[in-house]
Structure formats: C-alpha cells, structure tokens
Amino acid sequence: MNTSGSRSPRKAKGQGAERREEILAAALKLFTEFGPYAVSTRQIAQAVGISQPTLYAYFPTKDDIGRELHGRAFALLAQSLADGDRGPIETPECLMQMLRIYIDFGLKHPEMYRIAFMSESVQIKAWWKPQDVTLSPETQSTYGVLFRELAELHGRGLTIDVEPSALTQSVWSSMHGLVSLLIAKPGFPWVERDLLISSHLKLMARGVWKA
Amino acid sequence: MNTSGSRSPRKAKGQGAERREEILAAALKLFTEFGPYAVSTRQIAQAVGISQPTLYAYFPTKDDIGRELHGRAFALLAQSLADGDRGPIETPECLMQMLRIYIDFGLKHPEMYRIAFMSESVQIKAWWKPQDVTLSPETQSTYGVLFRELAELHGRGLTIDVEPSALTQSVWSSMHGLVSLLIAKPGFPWVERDLLISSHLKLMARGVWKA
DNA sequence: TCCTGTAACCAATCAGTGATAGGTGATCAG
DNA sequence: CTGATCACCTATCACTGATTGGTTACAGGA
Incomplete structure (x- = not known):
C-alpha cells in the first residue's frame, strides 16, 4: 500500500481499475484507524503514492x-x-x-x-x-x-x-x-x-x- | 436566536454566560438540522450574531x-x-x-x-x-x-x-x-x-x- | 515512422474550514 | 482619572475538499 510516501509508478494504459482498488484499500485502512473525518484526501493520496487531485479521476468526491x-x-x-x-x-x-x-x-x-x-x-x-x-x-x-x-x-x-x-x-x-x-x-x-x-x-x- | 444575520448587541460586563447559552442553543438547532459536520463555526457565529473567533472565548474548540x-x-x-x-x-x-x-x-x-x-x-x-x-x-x-x-x-x-x-x-x-x-x-x-x-x-x- | 487520440497523472490554485494573534472599546473598582 | 478586565473585533494562519489546465506515456492507424 506504499507507506513510505514514495510515488507509485504510473499505471499502464488500461490499468486504471487497479489504481482504484489501491485507493479503496488505503482509504479503508486509514478510515478504520482514524475515522473518516480525521483522514484527508491528501493522506489517502500519499498512502497510495499519487497526487491528491488524481483521486478525483477515480471518485467524484x-x-x-x-x-x-x-x-x-x-x-x-x-x-x-x-x-x-x-x-x-x-x-x-x-x-x-x-x-x-x-x-x-x-x-x-x-x-x-x-x-x-x-x-x-x-x-x-x-x-x-x-x-x-x-x-x-x-x-x-x-x-x-x-x-x-x-x-x-x-x-x-x-x-x-x-x-x-x-x-x-x-x-x-x-x-x-x-x-x-x-x-x-x-x-x-x-x-x-x-x-x-x-x-x-x-x-x-x-x-x-x-x- | 437571530436568524437575520444582524449583529447581536454587546453583552453587559458580567453577562458572558448568557452568550454562552445562546451559542449552545444555536449550535443544537444547526447540528440537529444539518449534522455537526455540515455546520461551520462561522454559521454558528452568524446565527448568534457574533464574529467567529468570539466563539473561542467561550469554548476551546x-x-x-x-x-x-x-x-x-x-x-x-x-x-x-x-x-x-x-x-x-x-x-x-x-x-x-x-x-x-x-x-x-x-x-x-x-x-x-x-x-x-x-x-x-x-x-x-x-x-x-x-x-x-x-x-x-x-x-x-x-x-x-x-x-x-x-x-x-x-x-x-x-x-x-x-x-x-x-x-x-x-x-x-x-x-x-x-x-x-x-x-x-x-x-x-x-x-x-x-x-x-x-x-x-x-x-x-x-x-x-x-x- | 510519424501522427493522433486518449488514459494516467500532476502542479497550481480556489473558496471554505477550525483556530490563533493582537488589538479596540466599554465598563467597572479604586 | 487610572488601571484592570471583560466582551468582542479584524486579519491571518495552516489545512481541507475540489477544480483548472495542463503534461506525459503509450496504443493503433496512416
């Protein structure tokens, strides 16, 4: 899940769904530990290894x-x-x-x-x-x-x-x-x-x- | 409770507790209607008729x-x-x-x-x-x-x-x-x-x- | 081989948030 | 009149979710 904060390599062309799963996995872990309101989109993004706005390519909000x-x-x-x-x-x-x-x-x-x-x-x-x-x-x-x-x-x-x-x-x-x-x-x-x-x-x- | 957004007159010198009750009443009403997370401190302050930082004179957070x-x-x-x-x-x-x-x-x-x-x-x-x-x-x-x-x-x-x-x-x-x-x-x-x-x-x- | 479309992604920036710093003015006791 | 204190303000901070306007990498067709 990338806890180090390093960037995750860009996904190959048809593999966006994979990134989506990574986001969900990271969010579940963080939400569970701290509560949904105490977790920011930037934290989720960092856990996945992508930029914060990229989340919005996969989820509207x-x-x-x-x-x-x-x-x-x-x-x-x-x-x-x-x-x-x-x-x-x-x-x-x-x-x-x-x-x-x-x-x-x-x-x-x-x-x-x-x-x-x-x-x-x-x-x-x-x-x-x-x-x-x-x-x-x-x-x-x-x-x-x-x-x-x-x-x-x-x-x-x-x-x-x-x-x-x-x-x-x-x-x-x-x-x-x-x-x-x-x-x-x-x-x-x-x-x-x-x-x-x-x-x-x-x-x-x-x-x-x-x- | 002051729904018009107008300023509430400054309280007399020993009457801070009164303001405190007004804040609680406004917060209860707003929290109830929209949920605590959907209500901002600025909205509460406006409902009471005071500035937002004034809330922090009565409550730490x-x-x-x-x-x-x-x-x-x-x-x-x-x-x-x-x-x-x-x-x-x-x-x-x-x-x-x-x-x-x-x-x-x-x-x-x-x-x-x-x-x-x-x-x-x-x-x-x-x-x-x-x-x-x-x-x-x-x-x-x-x-x-x-x-x-x-x-x-x-x-x-x-x-x-x-x-x-x-x-x-x-x-x-x-x-x-x-x-x-x-x-x-x-x-x-x-x-x-x-x-x-x-x-x-x-x-x-x-x-x-x-x- | 070059072109073009598109999927994947990012830096810069927005308005709004909770909270803080520092100041203003009214009101009291002495 | 003076000094302290209470009630309250404007300006600002770091941070939030979200948007804009790109750039990069790569597949498939010419």
Whole structure:
C-alpha cells in the first residue's frame, strides 16, 4: 500500500481499475484507524503514492470513496449470512446460531460494520436528511436473509404472535444495538463478552420462540 | 436566536454566560438540522450574531460545543428515566412501561439522542480511539437506573438466570438498537411504529421474565 | 515512422474550514 | 482619572475538499 510516501509508478494504459482498488484499500485502512473525518484526501493520496487531485479521476468526491466501502461492507455481511444459512430452523439453538453470525461478523470486521451501519460521516446528507434515504440493494439483501428465516418460522407457528416483518426488525435492531455499542464504546465496563453475547442471544430466542 | 444575520448587541460586563447559552442553543438547532459536520463555526457565529473567533472565548474548540450538548442530552435522559421510576416492578407490563420511557425519549428528542449516543463527529477521537473512552457520570447515571430495576427483579427471582449486569447491558443495547435505527434510517420501510415498539417491548419482557 | 487520440497523472490554485494573534472599546473598582 | 478586565473585533494562519489546465506515456492507424 506504499507507506513510505514514495510515488507509485504510473499505471499502464488500461490499468486504471487497479489504481482504484489501491485507493479503496488505503482509504479503508486509514478510515478504520482514524475515522473518516480525521483522514484527508491528501493522506489517502500519499498512502497510495499519487497526487491528491488524481483521486478525483477515480471518485467524484471523498464521500464517494466512503460510499463504495459502505456498499462492499454490506455485501460482505449479506454474503456471511447467506453462507451461514443452513436451511430451515428447527430449534431455538438453531436460531441463536444464525443470529450469532451477524454478531460475529460485526465484531470480526468492526471497521466494515462501522462503515456499513454506524458511519454518518461518509454519507452525511443521506443519513441526516430523512427524505434522501432509500433502501440500498445491499441493505435489502442483508435484511432479507433474516426476514426469510423468521417468516418461515412464523409460518410454521413457532414464533410468538407478531407479524414476521415486525419480528425481523425488532430482532435486527437488537443485534445491531449490541454490536454497535460493543464497537463504539470499548471503554464501557462490559461484562465478559462471550457471556454477554450468549445471554443476549438467549434473550432473543426466548422472546421470539413460541411457548 | 437571530436568524437575520444582524449583529447581536454587546453583552453587559458580567453577562458572558448568557452568550454562552445562546451559542449552545444555536449550535443544537444547526447540528440537529444539518449534522455537526455540515455546520461551520462561522454559521454558528452568524446565527448568534457574533464574529467567529468570539466563539473561542467561550469554548476551546468546536468539538467542545458538541461535548457540552452531549452531556446535557445525557443528563436529560437520565432525568426522564428517574422521573418515570415508579418503584419496584411487579409485572412484565411494568417493565415494558419503564423501557418505553427510554424509547420515547429517543424518539421525542432525536437530536438529543443522536448527540448523546450516535454522534461520533462531536468527539471523534473519544469514540474512535478505544483507549480514550471512559464512562462519563451521565452515562453511569443513565445506565444505573436501568440496572437497579433489573437487579431488584433478579433478586426477587423474577428474571431468567442471567446475572443482572449482563441482563441490563443486553436490554439496554436492544433499546438503543431500535431507537438509533429508527432515527438514523427513517427511509427504511419500517412497520407501523407503535406496532414495532410494542412488539419490541414484548420481546424484551418475554426474554427477561422468568417462566 | 510519424501522427493522433486518449488514459494516467500532476502542479497550481480556489473558496471554505477550525483556530490563533493582537488589538479596540466599554465598563467597572479604586 | 487610572488601571484592570471583560466582551468582542479584524486579519491571518495552516489545512481541507475540489477544480483548472495542463503534461506525459503509450496504443493503433496512416
């Protein structure tokens, strides 16, 4: 990634996409370490080994770099959930295992999770201004995996009598709450992490499961 | 608050504190509408009717303005929770009612909640850098109210067999998750809000309550 | 081989940012 | 009247994201 500050050699004629990836990699690393707002375009450019204006040949604005990372983080999470999908859920333990994938993803890739769900900086207008917000395909697919499972459970009469979409949103937000607080407030006197996670999942499963 | 851009008359000799409050009021309004990062010190100064450097007579940095708002938001939430405290919880409905105070506060004062729990911008270093984070008195008091209630319930054997601190953190994070997502993603196709909240509370209560 | 188009890239510069330096004028106590 | 202090200002700093107007290197056609 060029940490020395030396110039990276000019790319061959059709190889601009390669440079683009280098920019994204450098930005992810820097954003993760210092936070998007504390990283300047000049720092990103230096990490890549190019001039600052060259960034604008690949991205219209700085926020667009963040937005691209955002989309990729979402896609990765959706993929993790889909990969962990072991078909119909039969027991509360099964449900807990599925939810654990979500939590594990967030804690294993805090920088990704941060950028995907917790960062308002990279797309401040979209997060701040209600009317600008639309549901990205990535969000839909992440949300969709969870919804399908719970709807299926509901159809088999195994959940409490709450419609599946409300159930999904409730469970999702509970997962998100734990993950985001664990990431955002590492200085908080949390109880032992595994204990916290397993009791959180227990709470969820107890709340969702019928009888 | 002086929206016209005209100069505010010079304060009398001992009245600097008054100006300080005007700055905080203007900053809260602007931060809420546009997000802290999209508001400049010059905009705040203009809203108050003073020059930009004058801000620095009252606050060391821009972030300190945000930090003060942060502290006040926390205090207000803690007060809401304490005010709503109706003594020992006897039924799951009682518990749900208490948790609802938290959610209602967040949705009634989204700007406060945002600044208190969701904003990394106003104190980016503290949120981003793990080692810098400590538990503020305001956080402790907010958290403390919830903990006392759940510990008391636990002592009477009315909760599932999870230690009260883990229970508290789990419940708190679930509340936070719902509130923060509702605030941050107003464009998401949420189910009807009251339904979502009541089913969320139902889930919590079912998860916490014994048998 | 020379030309031409274009992809890749850069130095110089813009307006706007948070913050600082140093000064002005009003108001008080003595 | 004097000196201190508070409230506040203009001018300016280094830095930010972004734009302008190029230059350089190379592929393919004549």
